[in-house]
Amino acid sequence: MPSSDVPGVNDSSRRAAGRLAAAAIVTYQLLLVAAVVARPDIDVTHKPVSEYAIGRPGWIAVAAFLACALSYAALAAAVPGRTARVLLVICAAGTAGVGVFVADPVSTPLDRLSTIGTLHVIAGLSALLLLPFAALFAGGRRRWLPLAGLLGHYALSVVIPPEGWPPRLLFLTYAIWVVLTAQHIVQQLRPTVPPRQQRAT
Structure with a gap:
């Protein structure tokens, strides 16, 4: 894999960014599980992931989304x-x-969405x-994996209800x-260790 063409970003920084991306996306998935546990009243088969951000325990889902954004941003580096x-970067911002x-x-009609709700939809779709x-x-x-996931989602x-399992499997x-x-x-990008030169006898 070639070195980064971003000025000032070396292989060591890219390795660190890759590790951060993986750790952040795993954190995202774990937080989603925590959100499900914290909100047993939400039917996972009919309600979207975004529904978990509503209400008092909503900070768990919000933290999950931010962890996911961090993962995409780190992977971009x-x-x-x-x-x-x-x-x-656009995906991270969205x-x-x-x-x-x-x-x-989720029961809110599209023509009655609040401004915040509309921004949520635009950001999520992007x-x-x-x-x-x-x-x-x-x-x-593995470049085709997300596209296969998106096609499988549709x-x-x-x-089955499109708000339930399809997006969850897609995000997974x-x-x-x-x-x-x-x-x-x-x-x-792991640094290679040059072989030891044989000692002259």
């Missing part, structure tokens, strides 16, 4: 390719917006739709791609 980095702009209840393209431009053998949404697919990509970057 690690991957090669300017287009992939730009798209990942995901942060999902956490900052708390969603309206991240959801652009990440597969960021992966394609990032390259690698296929599942035809047969994105998380797996982040971890695998970050791991690959860290391994490829």
